Amino acid sequence: MIAEVVSLEALRERLGKSTPRRQFLFKRFQMIFDLLHETRKVKHVYLFGSVAAAIPSPNDLDLLVIMAADFTIKGLTQKVLSVFTHYACRIRYNADVFWVTEGIGEKQIKAVLDVFSRNRMQEPQPLLEVMR
């Protein structure tokens, strides 16, 4: 599975402007993206699901975040920690953040990327890697 690489600005132009719901979710994505990078341990941020697809009013954000092997949630500020805490992230940012560190190994990361590259009808769905 090969993800399409897009910049944050390109993502905003392409998927973050067309409807109020998309504008709302893009702002949340940007907040998460900035908080993730505060850790200085982000390796890859993938966006998939309804926001990455051409749906006018997506429900929420779906992200797969790969962190450096030595990343830990220990010592994070409360605000950054909320991105890595499932229920807090859902409530604050309307987002499901699936995260893991590179320590799990490339094979497992590829396997989960494969799962998230298809929707529930098993049809291919867009998978975007967002870069700064």
Added chain:
Amino acid sequence: MIQNAEQLHQAEADIQKLWSFLEHARHTHASADYEQLSKPYLLQIQDRQQEILDYLATKPETLHA
């Protein structure tokens, strides 16, 4: 929603991949990290298992000529 046998088998394969992913994550991450990171994957597995159960719980009527 699963609508046919092919989708059923793919959903089963995806659940297996997520199980295996969590098994590996359990070995490679500290306890506090694993407890947080596992939650969305576990919910994802639960959702997909429910879809399989929903599919297997019914059988559409077969039309006979």
